[in-house]
Amino acid sequence: MTYAEVIGDPIAQSKSPTIHNFWIEKLGIEAEYRATRVEPEGIATYLAxxxxxxxxxxxxxxxxxxxxVQPHLHSVEKPAASVGAVNTIYPAFNRLLAGRxxxxxxxxxxxxxxxxRSHYFRMARVLGxxxxxxxxxxxxxxxxxxxxLAGRDANKARAILAELAPNGEHHAADIAHFAEPTDFxxxxREGCCDLIVNASPLGMRGQPPLVFDWSHAPPGSIAYDIVTDPVSTGFLQNAEAAGFRTxxxxSMLIGQAAAAFELFFGHPAPRAHDDELRALLTK
Structure with a gap:
């Protein structure tokens, strides 16, 4: 039986097996999706x-x-090559490993x-x-x-912006700056698109909370947290209490999984069942 899996360390908290096996069952295909713990020093052996x-x-x-993982792959596709982070690996021609x-x-x-929609200005505050x-x-x-872009090391944030977004007038900041209230x-903001994104592990179960004062968010901002455990993070709860959309x-997890699913199993993910899948993931 063909199989795919998710690797990481730790891995028990991953929701990917639930998503992929849900789609496998809906499509009735002979396959399975597993979770496998792989430590950093074991990457080369695992992939071989x-x-x-x-x-x-x-x-x-x-x-x-x-x-x-990138040094262990035969090829890396865009945008993974420029981003410098691979979240999907698959055997391409002659089973040479490709990253995406x-x-x-x-x-x-x-x-x-x-x-x-068209906006006259778009700004995102990305934390992590x-x-x-x-x-x-x-x-x-x-x-x-x-x-x-805000992190514990503003110089690291500045280097990421210079590498990945060199043509814009972007800014780096210390993440602690957003913990204190502002009277700015x-x-x-009508006609603008403003995002506040938690792209860090802060707020994840077992991790410290993300401290963000919502006085830093322009009116009409959308709060977006990529943490999946818990689904309703303190960051999102505080955003809702302050009147922001969340x-x-x-949402991101299902979207990225769908792209990987078709790559692995040769079938589009059955997205008509998203509501059922979300209920399964959040119960």
Missing amino acids: ERQKDPNWVGCNVTMPLKQM NTDVAGFLEPLHRELD TGGAARAIVSGLAAEGFTIV AFDD IDGI
Whole structure:
């Protein structure tokens, strides 16, 4: 039986098996999707073994491996090559391993309705400087956003912006800046698109909370948290309490998984069942 899997360390919290096996069951195909713990020092051995297994059709890659697997691959496709983070690996021609990043498409998917509109200004405050943040910065820059990238190391944030979005007037900041209230008077934001994105693990179960004071968010902002456990994070709860629209991490997770699913199993994900899948993931 063909199989795919998700790798990372830790891996028990991953919702990817639930998503892919749900779609496999809906389509009635002979396949399965697993979760496999792979430590950073075991990447080379894991990939060498899987490459030889004719039943293995690929894997998704989660923390902390997204920025570690590229040297072990034969080829890396855009946007993964520029982002520097791979979240999907599959055996291409002659089972040579290829890497792809579906996080960009998955992140942007729930924003399509907003991005299809014209705006005279788009700004995103992105919190975090890891592999997911790199994908998000790349995707938002391509959509015309001015980006404020915040992390514990502002110099790292500045380097990411210079690498991935060199042509815009973007800004780097210390993430602690957003923990304190501001009395900044925002202008009339009608016709603008403003995002506040948690692209860090902060707020994830077992991690410290993300401290963000919502006085830093312009009126009409959308709060977007890529954390999936818990789904309703403190960041999103506080955003809702402050009157902002929210997007949770399940939206991105389903979007990026759909792109990988078709690559692995040769069938489009049955997205007509998204409501049922979301209920399964959030119960």
